[in-house]
Amino acid sequence: MGLLERGEASAAELHAAYLEAIAARDGELHCYLRTVAEPNGAGIPIALKDVISTKAIETTAGSKILAGYVPVFDSTVAARCKAAGLSILGKTNTDEFAMGSSTENSAYGPTHNPWDPERVPGGSGGGSAAAVTAGLAPWALGSDTGGSIKQPSALCGNVGLRPTYGTVSRYGIVAFASSLDQIGPVARNVRDCALLYSLIAGRDECDSTTVELPEPVRLPEREDLRGIRIGVPKEMNEAEGIEPGVADAVARTIDLARELGAEVGECELPRSVDYGLACYYLIAPAEASSNLARYDGVRYGLRVGAEGYYEMVERSRDAGFGDEPKRRIMLGTYALSAGYYEAFYGQAQKVRTVIAREHAAAFERFDVLVSPTSPTVAFKLGEKAANPLAMYLSDLLTIPSCMAGLPGLNVPCGLSEGLPVGLQLIGPQFSENSLFAAGHALERALGFDPVPERLRS
Numbered sequence: 001m002g003l004l005e006r007g008e009a010s011a012a013e014l015h016a017a018y019l020e021a022i023a024a025r026d027g028e029l030h031c032y033l034r035t036v037a038e039p040n041g042a043g044i045p046i047a048l049k050d051v052i053s054t055k056a057i058e059t060t061a062g063s064k065i066l067a068g069y070v071p072v073f074d075s076t077v078a079a080r081c082k083a084a085g086l087s088i089l090g091k092t093n094t095d096e097f098a099m100g101s102s103t104e105n106s107a108y109g110p111t112h113n114p115w116d117p118e119r120v121p122g123g124s125g126g127g128s129a130a131a132v133t134a135g136l137a138p139w140a141l142g143s144d145t146g147g148s149i150k151q152p153s154a155l156c157g158n159v160g161l162r163p164t165y166g167t168v169s170r171y172g173i174v175a176f177a178s179s180l181d182q183i184g185p186v187a188r189n190v191r192d193c194a195l196l197y198s199l200i201a202g203r204d205e206c207d208s209t210t211v212e213l214p215e216p217v218r219l220p221e222r223e224d225l226r227g228i229r230i231g232v233p234k235e236m237n238e239a240e241g242i243e244p245g246v247a248d249a250v251a252r253t254i255d256l257a258r259e260l261g262a263e264v265g266e267c268e269l270p271r272s273v274d275y276g277l278a279c280y281y282l283i284a285p286a287e288a289s290s291n292l293a294r295y296d297g298v299r300y301g302l303r304v305g306a307e308g309y310y311e312m313v314e315r316s317r318d319a320g321f322g323d324e325p326k327r328r329i330m331l332g333t334y335a336l337s338a339g340y341y342e343a344f345y346g347q348a349q350k351v352r353t354v355i356a357r358e359h360a361a362a363f364e365r366f367d368v369l370v371s372p373t374s375p376t377v378a379f380k381l382g383e384k385a386a387n388p389l390a391m392y393l394s395d396l397l398t399i400p401s402c403m404a405g406l407p408g409l410n411v412p413c414g415l416s417e418g419l420p421v422g423l424q425l426i427g428p429q430f431s432e433n434s435l436f437a438a439g440h441a442l443e444r445a446l447g448f449d450p451v452p453e454r455l456r457s
């Protein structure tokens with residue numbers, strides 16, 4: 001990025017250089033669904049997950065039902081990127097409607113992990129995460145409903161922030177589960193991540209759930225952790241299914257945090273871990289079933305011809321949606337139907353409150369909570385694709401804090417079997433500055449090289 005500041009390259013040259021790299025190397029990885037040929041800003045290029053509406057650039061959310069849909073307006077985050085001078089490089093691959101944990105649910109084929117192309121990059125924002133790690137974008141935006149920024153960042157070995165709910169506008173985002181969806185930055189290091197967050201965050205009059213940040217974003221500088229109280233939730237660090245190599249890397253990082261001056265103590269989040277996933281898989285599909293009702297063959301993208309209106313809607317939805325959105329529409333419609341609403345959706349909302357309270361209690365004693373971001377390192381393509389429940393478990397540790405509306409940062413903390421392990425840092429609402437500060441100090445001390453071994457030359 002220094003190149004621009006030092007006047008050694010123009011924005012147009014940078015944009016062109018990235019496009020060249022994409023043309024040469026994205027055939028193997030498939031991070032991008034489409035690129036933008038012309039430089040469109042005077043600053044650094046950026047890649048946007050394809051759930052982010054971009055004026056005059058096709059936006060499909062990884063779904064066939066939106067094929068050919070070209071928004072006539074910019075989402076607020078795209079507009080803010082443009083206002084900051086960023087040049088949109090292209091739209092990145094995603095699980096269809098951001099439903100998934102491996103990018104294998106994309107209707108346009110999977111993305112591959114730059115550390116090992118036989119493995120998944122995580123999901124749903126695998127395209128953005130893999131692009132940043134492979135050097136095919138300096139930074140990117142993703143969206144996170146239950147882990148889709150944090151988990152792919154963990155599996156690709158970069159830094160991803162899921163911001164506090166309400167700090168980044170959802171206006172112009174293809175909606176999945178509106179009470180959970182958040183847009184956030186993906187970058188190679190914590191400082192870049194903080195800088196990008198500062199460009200997109202803040203109140204937007206087009207999204208009534210947004211608020212002004214209580215304090216400006218501070219780029220982290222300190223390299224120690226003195227005065228920071230770090231909580232280690234027992235259940236999140238000892239959960240069944242956490243690979244030993246992942247647990248070891250995280251435990252070593254917790255020791256390092258102590259050496260850097262942090263006060264480290266144990267805490268508990270028992271209900272959040274026990275019920276988080278089940279609660280999420282009621283609330284997210286319920287909201288998705290309502291949000292996805294708008295794809296009727298009339299207003300956007302795909303329309304399959306038929307005799308009458310109802311047949312047209314039915315055929316368009318049948319042809320346009322893949323298996324995962326269909327599964328969630330059915331689950332969600334069932335959970336919301338008369339007679340079941342209280343037992344499922346109503347009950348899940350109560351559990352959600354319990355999860356939020358449990359986190360609030362932990363934050364009375366600690367500033368930051370840590371755990372692995374993903375229980376496993378990147379898994380092989382196809383390994384979990386046929387088993388939705390195994391796939392859902394990928395988000396066991398990212399989901400609870402999302403349910404509570406809290407921010408979470410992934411920072412790479414080492415390798416296991418030659419693949420990156422991600423550390424998840426969770427804070428109270430609006431604590432992004434503390435997460436950046438802690439993440440930055442750890443990042444400096446860890447010295448993790450974010451370039452995959454096979455791409456170092």
Ligand code: GLN
Nearest residue numbers: 098099100145146147148
């Ligand atoms: N993997 C989770 C799901 O499939 C989370 C996805 C997301 O955060 N968009 O719903």
